[in-house]
Amino acid sequence: MKKIVIIVLLALVFSCKKETKNNTLTGSVFGTSYSIIHNSNRIYKTQLDSLFAVINKSLSTYQTNSDISKLNRNEAFEVDGHFMKVYDASKEIFGKTEGAFDPTIGNVVNAWKFGAENIIEKVDSLKIDSLMQYVGYDKTYRYENTIRKSNPNVYLEFNAIAKGYAVDVVSEFLESKNIENYLVEIGGEIRAKGINTKKQSAWKVGVEEPNFEGEQVILRAVTLTDEAMATSGTYRKFKIDEAGNRYAHIIDTETGYPSKTNLLSISVIAKSCMTADAYATAFKAMGIDRIKTFLEKHPELKVFLIFENDENKLETLSLNGFPE
Numbered sequence: 423m424k425k426i427v428i429i430v431l432l433a434l435v436f437s438c439k440k441e442t443k444n445n446t447l448t449g450s451v452f453g454t455s456y457s458i459i460h461n462s463n464r465i466y467k468t469q470l471d472s473l474f475a476v477i478n479k480s481l482s483t484y485q486t487n488s489d490i491s492k493l494n495r496n497e498a499f500e501v502d503g504h505f506m507k508v509y510d511a512s513k514e515i516f517g518k519t520e521g522a523f524d525p526t527i528g529n530v531v532n533a534w535k536f537g538a539e540n541i542i543e544k545v546d547s548l549k550i551d552s553l554m555q556y557v558g559y560d561k562t563y564r565y566e567n568t569i570r571k572s573n574p575n576v577y578l579e580f581n582a583i584a585k586g587y588a589v590d591v592v593s594e595f596l597e598s599k600n601i602e603n604y605l606v607e608i609g610g611e612i613r614a615k616g617i618n619t620k621k622q623s624a625w626k627v628g629v630e631e632p633n634f635e636g637e638q639v640i641l642r643a644v645t646l647t648d649e650a651m652a653t654s655g656t657y658r659k660f661k662i663d664e665a666g667n668r669y670a671h672i673i674d675t676e677t678g679y680p681s682k683t684n685l686l687s688i689s690v691i692a693k694s695c696m697t698a699d700a701y702a703t704a705f706k707a708m709g710i711d712r713i714k715t716f717l718e719k720h721p722e723l724k725v726f727l728i729f730e731n732d733e734n735k736l737e738t739l740s741l742n743g744f745p746e
Contacts, residue, residue: 444620455610461619480504516559523704527670528579554678586699613650632686650695654702691724
């Protein structure tokens, strides 16, 4: 489930006085782009490329020799430390969201072919039923550094949390080098610490206004200080039925069918990007009322919702102190 891209507001401000240099490293990884900005004399490209390679070797379903690919083929069950951290975090969030976040739903999502033609096609209910019997993160468990599945057909995919985890790994690497001011962004998932030393001000990022035509317009600028933000949206991948109803690429983990929702974009601020990433995905399947109830018990999460009202107009809702 590909996330929408948050456009980082990085316009340069020039002045005559002496400024601290920011190093910027950009490139492609995990099928998306990344941008890393920090105030250090070194870029650390070689070390960061190595980190990306290790994470891919652990979590990428696109690499045939990765830990997760071998596990899905039931060829090997031993996993590395990166896998265990993501697995454990997913298990916790699966429980807290009562299954709204479920990394075993991937095969069902693929069966609906989101990302192809927008018109929703009738999918054989027998096929969905046959896939749904293997859905449920509680059909897996970890014993030390091995993962076990209750059925060999259970399929794991961490696309909804892995980019956020990679942002955290890069951030922790920078901190290990005593870098106190940085912004790390991978595929729109962001973590920031300190300040933008080039501008001598807080890091600012932008949340896109949902646009079904693909145009990118910033709706809100957000200041991040020693925290992470992830945004997940439903307006880039959707299907339309014969009545004109839009269905998000979010699959109901109980039924196996696409969710009809008025939520268009969910931004979550948390201490770790992995946490923000996972909850941004889970909230798409929960709906506004369930999100509100959930957040009453989770003040550590700040949330910004963009949705369509009954008149098909955009509305926004800030929860738990999401910055205005």
